[in-house]
Amino acid sequence: MAKATDDNKVFDDEEFECRTPEEWLQLGYEEGSDVRKPIPGKALLPKDDKLGHGERLELPNQFWIPRVRLMFIAEDPVIFSKRVAQAHFLRQKIEALLLYNLYIDCMPVDRLRFLDEESFIRMKKWAFSTPGFRDKSALPSYFKKIEQEVRLEYNRTMNKITFDHMVMSDPKVFSYVTLPDKKEEKIQLFLSDSWINTLKKVLRSSLWDVRKGWFNLRESNWEVYRKSKLHMLMEMIKYNLQDSLRYLVQDSLVNYTQMILDGCHSSLNCSDDMKWGEDLLNSNFKPRKMPIFILDLNLDNSGVHFSTPLEKFKPVILALFDKAITSAQHVPHIEKFVLEEMFQSGTPLLESVWHNEPPVQELRNTTKNAIEKALIPLKSYAKEYEQFMELNELDIDNYVKAFSNQDPTVHEVKLEVDRHFKKKAQIENTVPSTITIGPFVISVDSLRSNLSKKCGNLAQAVLKMFAKKLNSQVEEINDDFKVINRKLFEKANTIEDLTEHREWMKKVPEMLKTNEEVTNKLLSDYDIFDEFYYNLSDSDFEAKWSAIAAPHLITARMELIKIQHMEEEELFRKIQLSDQSTLQERIEGLEMVVAGFSAYTDMNRAHEIANEVRRIHKQLVESQHLAQLYNSRERLFEMPVTNYERLYKMVKEFHPYRDLWTTTSDWLRWYDSWMNDPLTTIDAEQIEKNVIESYKTLHRCTKYFKDIP
Numbered sequence: 001m002a003k004a005t006d007d008n009k010v011f012d013d014e015e016f017e018c019r020t021p022e023e024w025l026q027l028g029y030e031e032g033s034d035v036r037k038p039i040p041g042k043a044l045l046p047k048d049d050k051l052g053h054g055e056r057l058e059l060p061n062q063f064w065i066p067r068v069r070l071m072f073i074a075e076d077p078v079i080f081s082k083r084v085a086q087a088h089f090l091r092q093k094i095e096a097l098l099l100y101n102l103y104i105d106c107m108p109v110d111r112l113r114f115l116d117e118e119s120f121i122r123m124k125k126w127a128f129s130t131p132g133f134r135d136k137s138a139l140p141s142y143f144k145k146i147e148q149e150v151r152l153e154y155n156r157t158m159n160k161i162t163f164d165h166m167v168m169s170d171p172k173v174f175s176y177v178t179l180p181d182k183k184e185e186k187i188q189l190f191l192s193d194s195w196i197n198t199l200k201k202v203l204r205s206s207l208w209d210v211r212k213g214w215f216n217l218r219e220s221n222w223e224v225y226r227k228s229k230l231h232m233l234m235e236m237i238k239y240n241l242q243d244s245l246r247y248l249v250q251d252s253l254v255n256y257t258q259m260i261l262d263g264c265h266s267s268l269n270c271s272d273d274m275k276w277g278e279d280l281l282n283s284n285f286k287p288r289k290m291p292i293f294i295l296d297l298n299l300d301n302s303g304v305h306f307s308t309p310l311e312k313f314k315p316v317i318l319a320l321f322d323k324a325i326t327s328a329q330h331v332p333h334i335e336k337f338v339l340e341e342m343f344q345s346g347t348p349l350l351e352s353v354w355h356n357e358p359p360v361q362e363l364r365n366t367t368k369n370a371i372e373k374a375l376i377p378l379k380s381y382a383k384e385y386e387q388f389m390e391l392n393e394l395d396i397d398n399y400v401k402a403f404s405n406q407d408p409t410v411h412e413v414k415l416e417v418d419r420h421f422k423k424k425a426q427i428e429n430t431v432p433s434t435i436t437i438g439p440f441v442i443s444v445d446s447l448r449s450n451l452s453k454k455c456g457n458l459a460q461a462v463l464k465m466f467a468k469k470l471n472s473q474v475e476e477i478n479d480d481f482k483v484i485n486r487k488l489f490e491k492a493n494t495i496e497d498l499t500e501h502r503e504w505m506k507k508v509p510e511m512l513k514t515n516e517e518v519t520n521k522l523l524s525d526y527d528i529f530d531e532f533y534y535n536l537s538d539s540d541f542e543a544k545w546s547a548i549a550a551p552h553l554i555t556a557r558m559e560l561i562k563i564q565h566m567e568e569e570e571l572f573r574k575i576q577l578s579d580q581s582t583l584q585e586r587i588e589g590l591e592m593v594v595a596g597f598s599a600y601t602d603m604n605r606a607h608e609i610a611n612e613v614r615r616i617h618k619q620l621v622e623s624q625h626l627a628q629l630y631n632s633r634e635r636l637f638e639m640p641v642t643n644y645e646r647l648y649k650m651v652k653e654f655h656p657y658r659d660l661w662t663t664t665s666d667w668l669r670w671y672d673s674w675m676n677d678p679l680t681t682i683d684a685e686q687i688e689k690n691v692i693e694s695y696k697t698l699h700r701c702t703k704y705f706k707d708i709p
Contacts, residue, residue, distance in 0.1 A: 008087035009066030011094065016083035017067075018075055027074060041072040096178035103177065104163055109155040120147060161294070165308070199237075241331075242351050249328045249353040256321060257363045262288040263439025264370040267377050276380040280430055285377050285438045292439040297382060299392050299447050304385045306442075310378060314371050321364055328352040374438040381437055388451055391423075400461045404469070410525040413466045417459045417532055424455035463534045470522055471540045474547045477515050477522075481550035484508060488557055495572040495636050498565060505558060512551045519547045573637055580630050580642060586623055587647050590616065610665030613658045620651050663697045666690075 019027075028036040043065045068087050071080045124143060167174040266285040296307035329352050353360060403416065433445040488505075492498035526544060529536060536544070593616055627644040634641050670690055 008068050008084070008091050011087040011090040012066065012068040013083060013086050013090070014067075016079055016086070018079070024072065039072055039074070041070055043071070044069040093178075097180060100177065100180065104156060104160050107159040107163065109152075109159065120150075123150070158294070199241075245328055245331060245352050249325060250359070252324050253321065253353070253360065253363050256324065257367050259292065260317065260367050260370050260439065263292045264374040267374045267438045268370065270373055270376040272376060274376060274380050276377065276384050278384075280381075280384060281432045281435070283377075283381075283435050283437050285374075286436060287439055291436050291441045294441045294443065296443045297385065297447050299385060299388060299450070301393060303389065304382045306378075306382065310375050313375065314368065317371050318364065318368060321367055322355065325353055325355055325360065329354075371439075374440070377437050378440055378442075381435075381442070385447070388427075391451060391454060394454070394458070396457055396461050399458065400465050403462065404465050408466075410466070410528055413462060414528055414531070417462050417528075420455045420459035420462070421532070424452050424459070427451045427455065459532070460534070463529060463532060466525075467529065467534070467536060467540050470525055471543055473522055474519075474543045477519055477547050478543060478550065480511070480515055481547070481554065484511065484554055485550075485557070488554065488561055492565075492568055495569065495576070495633050498568055498572065499636050502565060505561070508554065508558060512554060516551050519551075523548065569637075572633075573639075576630065576633050576637060576639075579626075583623060583626050583630065586619070587644075587650070590619060590623065590650060606661060606664045606668055610661045613661045617658050620647075623647060624651060659697045663694050667694055 024039060025036065028039050030037070043063075045063055045065070068084060071077065164179060167177050167179060265288055293308075293313070298305055298307060331352065332348065355361075355364075406412075408416070427448060431444055431448040431451070433443070433448060435442050435444065487501075488508075490501065492501055523544075528534075624644075624647060627642075627647055631641050631644070670687070674687065
């Protein structure tokens with residue numbers, strides 16, 4: 001057979017067993033024989049062929065089989081199937097219970113309400129006052145361990161209540177969780193099963209040996225039974241059971257009602273329109289004993305509400321009241337179970353307390369009225385927290401954006417931040433962590449923490465906004481300092497650049513002074529962050545200190561750059577002397593070339609000479625510009641200005657030669673065009689203009705050259 005997927009032997013209920021092991025073995029003997037034969041049966045065999053019992057010899061085809069997986073042919077298969085099903089269901093139940101307890105054990109306990117110290121003081125008092133202890137000096141050391149266990153069990157109970165509420169609020173999501181049996185179902189099961197079965201066993205065991213007579217348990221005739229003393233005994237037992245059951249239920253209802261009244265006694269005279277007042281810390285509604293319920297006060301976009309809706313308390317409390325009555329109304333009479341051979345149609349029930357009895361109705365109405373009155377101060381207290389709705393719904397980003405658009409000053413920012421911190425302190429001082437109102441312990445810690453955190457976040461957001469604003473201004477100043485730094489490190493290529501750089505550096509102290517004044521003002525604004533212990537970001541902190549240090553760094557660099565400028569000036573001075581020497585040599589060469597132009601008389605070379613004239617003219621113009629440049633630099637170096645008069649004189653003397661040969665070259669080119677080109681391409685006005693200009697130029701040249709031999 002296939003291997004069983006689960007082993008239910010631990011969960012086997014031996015009450016289903018119809019024989020003892022000795023009786024089963026006895027079935028293997030036949031009458032008159034000492035040979036014991038095997039007892040036939042059916043079993044679910046394991047897959048592996050092992051005994052698994054250490055010293056015992058391993059034999060082929062021999063297995064250890066749990067009783068729940070072995071059905072003898074001699075036993076009732078229906079009863080055996082019930083036995084297997086019972087083991088399976090019990091296993092499932094235990095697995096679900098283990099998982100349930102594992103879920104609760106894994107829940108955190110760091111943010112739960114702790115058991116108050118007054119309870120521990122009472123526990124210690126009761127423990128030390130217990131009679132019978134000879135040496136009470138060892139109790140404190142034991143009590144520390146017990147105190148830890150009590151705290152752990154209390155926290156576990158709080159988690160259990162929370163977990164049960166979550167599972168019952170959304171069964172579909174938590175469909176994999178099986179909650180333990182409810183208490184009222186256990187009570188009903190105890191009354192109708194365990195209690196009756198115990199009494200049945202006691203009666204049957206006591207009267208079993210009595211055969212025919214007044215207490216014959218095997219009687220099957222109803223008329224005979226009604227005349228027997230056993231019937232009178234059953235009637236007496238019935239009335240005793242009904243009396244016990246009635247007083248059990250009545251006492252339970254009275255105790256239950258008294259428990260509700262003890263919690264609600266201080267609120268019984270509350271009017272429907274009562275107002276709580278401004279004091280949120282203290283409560284005038286104290287229970288006589290311990291509170292019954294624990295609630296969380298929440299505040300969100302839907303308003304102020306409790307973790308458990310208040311409208312659920314009255315029906316749940318009254319439903320428990322009704323279930324206490326209902327659970328005792330289906331307890332069977334013991335008579336049918338004792339007289340097993342007597343046929344009785346139906347199952348007679350014991351009479352118990354009914355819902356319509358006046359005392360029960362009075363207790364129920366008292367409970368209903370008490371819980372209704374207890375909810376009045378609870379609603380009134382919750383209504384006081386509507387003052388925090390605006391704060392709770394305030395969007396931080398939109399608030400900061402609107403405040404930033406007002407371009408607030410540092411004083412206005414300080415007042416705004418101070419307002420939020422004062423509001424935060426006010427909430428922490430006026431809103432309690434927990435408060436007891438009648439039978440309810442209200443936890444406001446989460447709401448208090450959220451509101452306090454919201455005020456702190458608002459203050460931090462305003463400071464962050466202002467820090468961002470100051471940082472943008474500081475970055476602008478740092479950009480100016482960076483521009484100055486870059487300008488300081490610019491390399492001068494000429495003495496003109498160097499002089500310009502020096503002139504600019506003279507203005508730097510004034511620029512630093514202007515930026516430093518703005519920086520000092522911003523630094524005074526930065527004091528607000530120290531006042532409120534606000535930590536600037538790394539980038540803001542670095543930008544701030546960069547602005548502070550930049551003027552000192554620039555001033556120090558300027559001293560180094562001044563020394564560098566002196567070195568560069570000396571280098572440019574040497575270059576200047578070398579360039580001037582080169583220019584002198586160039587001028588002397590040009591003088592020789594210009595002096596040789598008087599020897600040119602060949603008209604056939606007019607174009608060639610004109611090109612040479614243009615080249616020499618270009619060199620003269622360049623030399624003239626260089627002379628002006630070097631004179632300008634000599635003034636910058638504070639050197640004596642060199643006289644280049646001969647260069648200017650040479651330019652003046654060369655001008656007639658330039659006019660003569662360029663005009664001659666142009667005239668020859670024009671003449672060739674006039675003589676050879678089509679008449680349609682000739683512009684008469686342009687010809688006239690060229691002739692007049694050429695005539696004027698040659699006339700000037702004639703006047704200049706007639707005085708030259």
